[in-house]
Amino acid sequence: xxTYILRRIFIFIPVLIGxxxxxxxxxxxxxxxxxxxxxxxxATAESIEAEEEALGLNDPLYVQYFRWLGLxxxxxxxxxxxxxxxVSQLIGERIMPTVTLGITSIVVALIIAIPMGVxxxxxxxxxxxxxxxxxxxxxxxxxxxxxxxxxxxxxxVNLNLLPTGGMTTLGGDAGLWVRTLHIxxxxxxxxxxxxxxxxxxxxxxxxxVLNQDYLRTARAKGVHEFWVTNKHALRNALIPIITxxxxxxxxxxxxxxxxxxxxxxxxxxxxTLQSILSRDYPTIMAIxxxxxxxxxxxxxxxxxxxxxxxxxxxxx
Amino acid sequence: xxxxxIQTIKSSSSTMFDDIKSQNQFRQIIGKFMKHKLxxxxxIFTLFLLVIAVLVPFITPYSPxxxxxxxxxxxxxxxxxxxxxxxxxxLSRLIYAxxxxxxxxxxxxxxxxxxxxxxxxxxxxxxxWVDMMMMRITDMFMAFPFMVVILVVVSIVGPSLPSIIFxxxxxxxxxIARLVRGSVLSIKQSDYIKAAVSLGYSTPRILFKHILPNxxxxxxxxxxxxxxxxxxxxxxxxFLGMGVQxxxxxxxxxxxxxxxxxxxxxxxxLWVPAGLMxxxxxxxxxxxxxxxxxxxDPKQ
Amino acid sequence: MSTVxxxxxxxxxxxxxxxxxxxxxxxxxxxxxxxxxxxxxxxxDISLDIYEGETLGLVGESGCGKSTIGRTILKLEKPTxxxxxxxxxxxxxxxxxxxxxxxxxxxxxxxDPFSSLNPWMRVKDILKEPIITHRIVKGPLEAExxxxxxxxxxxxxxxxxxxxPHEFSGGQRQRIGIARALSLNPKLIICDEPVSALDxxxxxxxxxxxxxxxxxxxxxxxxxxxxxxxxKYISTRIAVMYLGKVVEIGSKEQLFNNPKHPYTKGLLxxxxxxxxxxxxxxxxxxxGDIPSPANPPSGCRFHTRxxxxxxxxxxxxxxxxxxxxxxxCHFPLS
Numbered sequence: 001x002x003t004y005i006l007r008r009i010f011i012f013i014p015v016l017i018g019x020x021x022x023x024x025x026x027x028x029x030x031x032x033x034x035x036x037x038x039x040x041x042x043a044t045a046e047s048i049e050a051e052e053e054a055l056g057l058n059d060p061l062y063v064q065y066f067r068w069l070g071l072x073x074x075x076x077x078x079x080x081x082x083x084x085x086x087v088s089q090l091i092g093e094r095i096m097p098t099v100t101l102g103i104t105s106i107v108v109a110l111i112i113a114i115p116m117g118v119x120x121x122x123x124x125x126x127x128x129x130x131x132x133x134x135x136x137x138x139x140x141x142x143x144x145x146x147x148x149x150x151x152x153x154x155x156x157v158n159l160n161l162l163p164t165g166g167m168t169t170l171g172g173d174a175g176l177w178v179r180t181l182h183i184x185x186x187x188x189x190x191x192x193x194x195x196x197x198x199x200x201x202x203x204x205x206x207x208x209v210l211n212q213d214y215l216r217t218a219r220a221k222g223v224h225e226f227w228v229t230n231k232h233a234l235r236n237a238l239i240p241i242i243t244x245x246x247x248x249x250x251x252x253x254x255x256x257x258x259x260x261x262x263x264x265x266x267x268x269x270x271x272t273l274q275s276i277l278s279r280d281y282p283t284i285m286a287i288x289x290x291x292x293x294x295x296x297x298x299x300x301x302x303x304x305x306x307x308x309x310x311x312x313x314x315x316x
Numbered sequence: 317x318x319x320x321x322i323q324t325i326k327s328s329s330s331t332m333f334d335d336i337k338s339q340n341q342f343r344q345i346i347g348k349f350m351k352h353k354l355x356x357x358x359x360i361f362t363l364f365l366l367v368i369a370v371l372v373p374f375i376t377p378y379s380p381x382x383x384x385x386x387x388x389x390x391x392x393x394x395x396x397x398x399x400x401x402x403x404x405x406x407l408s409r410l411i412y413a414x415x416x417x418x419x420x421x422x423x424x425x426x427x428x429x430x431x432x433x434x435x436x437x438x439x440x441x442x443x444x445w446v447d448m449m450m451m452r453i454t455d456m457f458m459a460f461p462f463m464v465v466i467l468v469v470v471s472i473v474g475p476s477l478p479s480i481i482f483x484x485x486x487x488x489x490x491x492i493a494r495l496v497r498g499s500v501l502s503i504k505q506s507d508y509i510k511a512a513v514s515l516g517y518s519t520p521r522i523l524f525k526h527i528l529p530n531x532x533x534x535x536x537x538x539x540x541x542x543x544x545x546x547x548x549x550x551x552x553x554x555f556l557g558m559g560v561q562x563x564x565x566x567x568x569x570x571x572x573x574x575x576x577x578x579x580x581x582x583x584x585x586l587w588v589p590a591g592l593m594x595x596x597x598x599x600x601x602x603x604x605x606x607x608x609x610x611x612x613d614p615k616q
Numbered sequence: 617m618s619t620v621x622x623x624x625x626x627x628x629x630x631x632x633x634x635x636x637x638x639x640x641x642x643x644x645x646x647x648x649x650x651x652x653x654x655x656x657x658x659x660x661d662i663s664l665d666i667y668e669g670e671t672l673g674l675v676g677e678s679g680c681g682k683s684t685i686g687r688t689i690l691k692l693e694k695p696t697x698x699x700x701x702x703x704x705x706x707x708x709x710x711x712x713x714x715x716x717x718x719x720x721x722x723x724x725x726x727x728d729p730f731s732s733l734n735p736w737m738r739v740k741d742i743l744k745e746p747i748i749t750h751r752i753v754k755g756p757l758e759a760e761x762x763x764x765x766x767x768x769x770x771x772x773x774x775x776x777x778x779x780x781p782h783e784f785s786g787g788q789r790q791r792i793g794i795a796r797a798l799s800l801n802p803k804l805i806i807c808d809e810p811v812s813a814l815d816x817x818x819x820x821x822x823x824x825x826x827x828x829x830x831x832x833x834x835x836x837x838x839x840x841x842x843x844x845x846x847x848k849y850i851s852t853r854i855a856v857m858y859l860g861k862v863v864e865i866g867s868k869e870q871l872f873n874n875p876k877h878p879y880t881k882g883l884l885x886x887x888x889x890x891x892x893x894x895x896x897x898x899x900x901x902x903x904g905d906i907p908s909p910a911n912p913p914s915g916c917r918f919h920t921r922x923x924x925x926x927x928x929x930x931x932x933x934x935x936x937x938x939x940x941x942x943x944x945c946h947f948p949l950s
Binding site: 011014015018019022026029137138140141142143144145146149150152153157158164249250251253254255257258261262272273276277279284285287288291292293295296299 | 464555606
Binding site: 506507508510511512513514515516517519521526529530 | 687690691692712715716719720722723724726727728731732733734735736745746749750793796800
C-alpha cells in the first residue's frame with residue numbers, strides 16, 4: 001500500500017506541472033498584450049515597446065513560463081487588473097464563505113442522499129424507490145440558476161420567509177440565526193444537485209452489496225433483516241460513497257459560480273465571475289490554477305483514502 | 317466410413333437449430349429500451365425538439381428579434397407566452413432557442429465523442445508509454461473544474477456558437493477517452509480479437525471493425541448523458557452572459573433578466589417558460605441515457 | 617500400428633513446425649518504477665517438432681504453459697527467446713507484414729466458443745472477412761459460395777449464415793470457429809482446448825469432426841488439452857508438460873502403455889477407467905498443487921510432488937534424451 005501511495009504521488013507531479021503549462025497557455029491565448037490595460041491610451045508605440053521589454057514580454061514563451069512559475073512557487077499570484085490589490089489577498093478574503101457554503105451543502109446532501117438511497121435499495125421497486133429515482137433525475141437535470149430563481153421567487157418574494165441574498169443583513173446584526181437564514185437557499189440549490197447525483201450511487205452500491213453471497217449467508221444464519229441491512233451491508237456500501245465525495249469538489253466549484261452570483265454570496269465563485277467579466281486575467285488565472293490544484297489534491301486524497309478503506313484494492 | 321460420418325454429424329446437428337428465433341443484438345437492445353417507459357417518453361420529447369429545431373422558421377409566430385407590440389406584456393391571445401422587456405414574442409424566442417440548444421448539444425457531443433473515442437482506442441490498443449502519456453493528459457484536463465475553466469476559456473476566445481462548442485468539447489473528451497480505454501482493454505483480452513490477429517487483419521481493421529463496435533454501448537450512453545450536460549452547461553453560460561450573445565435568443569439568456577427582482581417577482585412569464593424548457597429537455601435526455609444504460613447492460 | 621508407421625515415415629522428412637528452445641516469460645513488475653522483479657516462466661526452454669499430417673497432443677494441468685505455446689507459435693505472444701521455424705523458415709522475428717502469408721497456413725481454434733466469435737458480426741461476415749482479406753477467392757460472389765462450402769464442411773446449414781453468434785449453442789459456435797480457421801486453407805491448426813468448454817455429449821461430435829477434417833483436408837494439429845481423454849482419442853503423438861517444461865514425449869501407444877515419467881503415470885491414474893474391474897485401487901493420483909511458475913522448484917520441477925523423488929532430483933535438472941520416446945527424469949519408470 002505504501003508503494004501505491006508513493007506511486008500516486010509520483011504520477012501527481014507531472015500532472016501538476018502539466019496543469020501549470022495548460023494554464024499558462026490559456027493566458028497567452030488572450031488577445032492583446034497584458035499591459036494594454038495599464039497604459040495611458042496616448043502612449044506612443046516606442047513607450048509601449050519599452051514597457052514590454054522591461055516586463056519581459058518579448059522573451060520567448062518558455063522563459064516567460066518559468067518566470068511565472070517561479071513567482072507562483074514563491075506564493076506571488078500577481079496583482080488584480082481591476083482593483084490593483086494582490087490576487088492572493090483577494091482570494092484570501094473570499095475563500096471562507098465558499099468553503100462554508102460548500103461544506104454545508106455536502107453535509108446536507110449526504111444527510112438526504114444516504115438514507116434515501118439505502119431505503120430505496122432495500123425496498124427496491126416500491127413507490128418510495130420510484131420517488132427517489134424521480135428526485136434524483138430532477139436533481140441532476142434542473143439548472144441551478146432556475147432552481148435558485150424559483151426558490152427566491154417562492155420563499156423570499158412571495159412567502160417573505162427568507163432573505164433574497166447576501167451572507168448577512170446589510171448594516172444589521174451578523175448573529176448565527178441571521179447567517180443561518182441566509183445560507184439556507186444557496187445550500188438547497190447546491191445540495192439538490194449533489195444529492196441527485198449521490199442518491200442513485202448509494203442505491204446502486206447498496207443493491208450491489210445486498211446481493212453479495214455473504215449477506216445471503218448472514219440471512220441464512222438467521223440474522224435479523226434489520227442487522228443485515230445496517231451492520232453487514234451498510235458499512236460495505238458506504239466505503240465507495242464516502243470517498244467519492246472527493247469527486248464532488250470540481251462540480252462544487254462550478255455550482256458555486258452560478259449560486260453565488262444569484263444569491264450575491266461573497267465567495268470565490270462571485271470573484272471568478274467578476275474577474276471574467278472585467279477581463280482581470282491575473283485573477284482569473286490564479287483562480288483557475290488554484291481550483292485545478294485543489295481538485296488534483298482531492299483526487300489524490302480520495303485515491304489514498306479508498307486504498308486504506310477498501311482492502312481489496314490492488315496496488316499495481 | 318468418412319461419408320457416413322459427416323452425414324451423421326450433419327443430421328444430428330441440423331435438428332438442433334429448429335427452435336432458434338432470429339433475433340439480433342440490435343433488436344434485443346431496442347426491446348429492452350422500449351420497456352423503460354420514461355426513456356421512451358424522453359426519446360419522444362427529444363425527437364419532438366429535433367423536429368422543432370429543424371422547422372424553426374416555419375412554426376414561429378414572429379421573428380425572435382422582431383418587436384411585436386407591448387413591452388413586457390403578460391400572456392395574451394396574440395403573444396401566447398407574452399412579450400419581453402423589448403416587446404419580442406417569448407414563444408418565438410423559446411422556439412428559436414431550441415435550435416441553439418440542439419446545435420450546441422449535438423455539436424459538442426459529436427466533437428468530443430469522436431475525439432475521446434480515438435484517444436481511448438489508441439491509448440488502450442498501443443499501451444505502454446503511449447497509454448501513459450495520454451492518460452496523464454486526460455488527468456490534466458480533468459483536474460480543471462469544468463464550469464470554471466469553460467468560463468475562463470470562453471471569456472478569452474470570445475463567446476460564439478462555434479467557440480462554445482469547441483470549448484465544451486475541449487473539456488469533455490477525457491471522460492469518454494477513459495471509458496473507451498477501459499472497455500477496449502477488456503475487449504482486447506477476448507478470444508475474438510486474438511482470432512482477428514491470427515487471421516492477419518490489419519490494426520485499423522481490428523480497432524474499428526472488431527473492437528469499436530463492441531464498445532459502442534458505453535459510448536452511446538456516455539454521449540447521451542454528455543448531450544444533457546452540454547445543454548445544461550450552455551444554458552448556464554448564457555445565463556451568466558458568456559454564452560451565445562443577444563439578440564440571439566437562448567434559454568439561458570432568456571433567464572438572465574430574471575436576476576432583477578422586479579422581473580423575478582412580477583413578470584414570471586419572462587423566465588419560467590425558458591427554465592422549464594431547459595429542465596424538461598435535460599430531464600428527457602437523461603431519461604433516454606438511463607434507458608440506454610439499462611438496455612446495453614448485459615446483466616439485465 | 618498404422619500410426620507408428622506413419623510417424624516413422626514422417627520423421628525422416630522436415631518437420632512442418634519446429635520450435636527450438638522456446639521461452640515465453642511474463643514479467644512481474646513491482647515497486648515505484650515498475651521494475652521487473654521476476655518472471656512467470658510460462659514456457660521455459662521447450663523444443664518440439666510437429667510433422668505434416670500428425671496430431672501432436674499437448675497435455676498438462678492448467679497454468680503449465682501449454683496454451684502459451686500455442687499463442688506464441690501464432691505470434692499472439694512475444695517469445696522471450698528461442699526460435700520458431702515453419703516450413704523451414706525462421707519466423708521468430710517476423711513483423712506483422714511478414715507474418716501475413718504465414719497466417720494463411722497456421723490457424724487456431726479457441727477454447728471458449730462464447731468469446732471467440734465477435735458478437736456484433738453475422739456468421740456470414742465472420743467467415744467472409746478472412747476470405748476477402750487474404751483474397752482466397754475472386755470476387756464477392758465466389759466468397760459467398762466459399763462461406764456456404766465452409767459451413768457445409770462443419771455441418772451447419774448455410775441458411776443459418778445470417779444469424780449472430782449468440783443465437784447458436786456452444787457446440788455450434790465451435791463449429792463456426794472451426795469453419796473460420798479453415799477459411800484460409802491452413803496446413804497447421806492449433807486447437808487450444810477446443811472441447812473443454814463443451815458438454816460431454818457435444819465434445820465427441822466436435823472431436824469426430826476434427827478427425828474427419830484432418831483426414832479429408834490433410835491437416836496437421838497441435839491439440840492442447842488439460843486431460844488425457846480427448847488427447848487419447850485424437851492424437852498420434854503426445855507431449856506432457858509440467859511447469860513450463862516438456863517432461864515426456866512419445867507416441868500415443870508408448871505413453872499410454874508404458875509411461876516413463878511419474879507425472880505422466882499420475883495423469884493416467886487420474887484418467888477414469890470405464891470398467892470398474894480394471895481399476896487398480898493402489899494406483900495413486902498426484903497430490904498437492906502445482907507450484908508457482910514464477911518460482912519453480914530447483915532441480916526437477918516435479919520433485920515437490922513426486923512420490924519417488926530423491927536427493928539428485930532436488931539438485932540437478934533432468935533433460936529430455938531426444939529419443940522417439942523421450943523422458944526428462946532421473947529415475948524413469950520402466
